[in-house]
Structure formats: C-alpha cells, structure tokens
Amino acid sequence: METILVPDPGPGEALVQVQTCGVCHTDLHYREGGINDEFPFLLGHEAAGVVEAVGDGVEDLEPGDFVVLNWRAVCGTCRACKRGELQYCFATYNAAQPMTLEDGTPLSPALGIGAFAEKTLVHAGQCTKVDPEADPAAVGLLGCGVMAGIGAAINTGGITRGQSIAVIGCGGVGDAAIAGAQLAGASTIIAVDVDDKKLEWAEGFGATHTVNAREVDVVEAVQELTGGHGADVVVDAVGRPETFRQAFYARDLAGTVVLVGVPTPDMTFELPLIDVFSRGGAVKSSWYGDCLPSRDFPMLVDLYRQGRLDLDAFVTERITLDDVESAFEKMHHGEVLRSVVVL
Incomplete structure (x- = not known):
C-alpha cells in the first residue's frame, strides 16, 4: 500500500471519493505492460463514488453527486464530435494535474481514472450522474467491462x-x-x-x-x-x-x-x-462498446433498478484494496466475473 497525493481540483476537474472499483482485465494488461510502459501506474477504473469537490468552470456537477466514472469525457470539438459521433471522440479529456507519490513521482492513472484509491482526480466530464439509490458495486462496472460488452x-x-x-x-x-x-x-x-x-x-x-x-x-x-x-x-x-x-x-x-x-x-x-x-x-x-456515457449509463442503471438488467450477478466478490493481487490471480484462473474493491 502506498500513500498518494491528490491535488485539489483545478478548472474542469472533479475530486471523487471512491466507493467501489472493479478489478478489470484491462488493469492486468496495464500491470503487465500490455498497454504502455508509462510506469508507475495507479490502476483501477471501473468505479463509482461521490463527488467531493469541483474546480472552476464545472457547472453540471456538484459535491454530493453520486457518479459512475468513465473514460470517455467527450471534447465536443474534434472531427468525430463535430460530425455528431460523440461516442467516437478522438480527444477525450482527463484531469490536467497529476496524482503523485509522496516523493513527487507522477502516477499514470489507468484509463485516466486511477481508482484503486480512496480518492481520485478526474476531468468533470468523466463523472456521469446516476440514480443514487443504486448499488455502487454493481453500477460501477458500467465504467468499463459491462458497458463494453x-x-x-x-x-x-x-x-x-x-x-x-x-x-x-x-x-x-x-x-x-x-x-x-x-x-x-x-x-x-x-x-x-x-x-x-x-x-x-x-x-x-x-x-x-x-x-x-x-x-x-x-x-x-x-x-x-x-x-x-x-x-x-x-x-x-x-x-x-x-x-x-x-x-x-x-x-x-x-x-x-x-x-x-x-x-x-x-x-x-x-x-x-x-x-x-x-x-x-x-x-x-x-471502443468502450461505442458508448456515450451521458446517454447510456443512466439508461442502463434505470434498467437495473427496474430488474431488467442483473448487474448484481456480475459481482462475484467484494474485497479490500489489499486483495487486488489475489483478485488478479482469480481472474487469471477464471474463478470470478468481477472482484469489486469496496472502500
């Protein structure tokens, strides 16, 4: 376990208190160098939590909002966005400020999120508000694997x-x-x-x-x-x-x-x-199930709340941060659909 330093949110950014984060195979790809070699990584990206603070210029998000984090914060100005295909945005946003180790070493957050931590800093567009009555462990999985499928x-x-x-x-x-x-x-x-x-x-x-x-x-x-x-x-x-x-x-x-x-x-x-x-x-x-989080996440959470989409069935076990390595091992052996870290 390491202590990380998370900056206060700057313009367009949001600080999120992480409640749950799924252990995804993409995190394993990162760990093994299968994505890139920009070590050290802060893994974890299938997350749900509560907004703690927002930076200047953030208008549609406020402290206390329950959100599922996404890695497609659309820019609105790239050629895909201009032709109305926001789900293919070629210039998605992440937080501008880095999270660091205590010695100042910058961390590379997995898919621009990095949620195997108590708090994470993201771009405000990476926060999608959903029904706060939903189970964070279940709906957080929309952040990657379940939405992708x-x-x-x-x-x-x-x-x-x-x-x-x-x-x-x-x-x-x-x-x-x-x-x-x-x-x-x-x-x-x-x-x-x-x-x-x-x-x-x-x-x-x-x-x-x-x-x-x-x-x-x-x-x-x-x-x-x-x-x-x-x-x-x-x-x-x-x-x-x-x-x-x-x-x-x-x-x-x-x-x-x-x-x-x-x-x-x-x-x-x-x-x-x-x-x-x-x-x-x-x-x-x-790419990410060609999804548009602002459109698809609330809809799928509504279907979950109606009993028409069993997101609970994807949660095989609930674990702590200390158990992430063993969760990778269980994933490798096909013993789980999703291990979900509960903070």
Missing part, C-alpha cells in the same frame, strides 16, 4: 429483435454482451468458451445455447445452431488471433464481426482477402 452487442454489432448472435469468451465482457443481446430481443444467443463453469454463468445472463470450444469445432457448432448459415453477429470478447478467426468464419453472409477483447501489441492476424470480400458484411472493433 453490452455496447459491443447493441451499439457496435447492432443486434436486434429476432437475430442470432454468438459470443466467444464468457468472462465479464462476454456475459455483458449476452445480457445486452437479451435486452435487444435476440432470438438465438450462443455462448462459446472452453470452461463449462463460464458457460453455466452465460446461461444465467440469457444464453440460449452453449458451445465448449475444447470439445467441438466452434464455426461448425455456430452454423449448426443457426440453420447452417452462421450468426448475424459474432462478438470476440477474447481478442486473440484464433478466436477472431473463429468469429470471422462463424458469422452469416453479410453478418457482423465485433472485436471487443483487447489483443496484446505483439499479436498479428492473416486472412485471405477474398474471404473478406466474398462474405460481405462488416468487421468492426468496439
């Missing part, structure tokens, strides 16, 4: 009523994609994993069929479950060359492949170009 299915993949979807990789992001597909009214929801326990979890989130990739050919199994055609949408929530290949060939003609699992920088992928042409459709990557 739901958005990959609905926003990026465009899954809709009566369509079929296959989701490869049934961790937190994959199960969120399954939950999103169920919300959207998909008729056939196929969960693919190598772990029977994870496939059982996936059924709880709405999977209508399961495929154990250790036992059968994934592409053939998905085609068999979709009338011999392949799924309308296939989501790769793993992010490896072999799973992306399965996703590409498991979709129907004119279907959509969505990559939401995060590959490491060393991974490469080769595909016959004629197969890209002849299958038609779309191959997309999903």
